[in-house]
Ligand code: B16
């Protein structure tokens with residue numbers, strides 16, 4: 001059976017989480033809401049709209065819809081200003097090695113991201129051609145932890161969900177992969193990503209032997 005591998009973007013392929021953090025922090029502070037890295041952890045993998053809703057909840061603040069929409073635009077503009085300066089040096093360690101190895105093993109490779117900016121980011125770091133198909137925030141109606149993004153990825157790869165493996169850095173994303181019936185692999189802190197089937201600090205810690213085991217079982 002051919003295996004499918006679905007990669008999250010932010011926090012797995014590139015470290016854009018730090019740019020989301022900066023942009024959300026500035027926005028929160030403008031609103032007089034404090035915002036910590038611990039809270040930022042809860043926004044990883046979460047859609048843009050839901051992220052702003054959460055920040056407003058934390059600050060106990062209600063705002064009219066037009067202001068809400070304006071803040072979303074502002075946040076994205078600031079985020080894009082950081083993205084604009086990105087280059088290939090910002091690809092996370094060994095992500096390309098794993099992508100290239102999977103290709104030599106004839107596996108299906110997809111991107112499954114909540115971000116509406118996924119294609120812009122992949123182009124910035126010159127990785128777009130590594131993915132057979134891209135599912136991003138413009139393709140889904142239900143955000144992670146809903147499995148929609150990964151189920152769509154499996155469909156596009158034409159591989160059954162039980163033959164797919166997901167790499168994720170977020171709690172919501174691991175939950176989405178589990179709900180999709182896929183093997184979930186956390187990239188990051190095992191204390192945070194304890195719901196994953198396996199956790200690696202980063203791709204450097206993942207050897208080809210482990211990948212072969214995923215391909216053959
Ligand atoms: P955008 P991923 C997610 O990307 C980020 O982790 C999350 O922090 C962000 O709010 C979301 O994308 C939406 O991003 O504002 O660019 O549409 O981790 O699913 O690749």
Ligand code: MG
Pocket residue numbers: 008009010011012044045168169170173
């Ligand atoms: Mg992520």
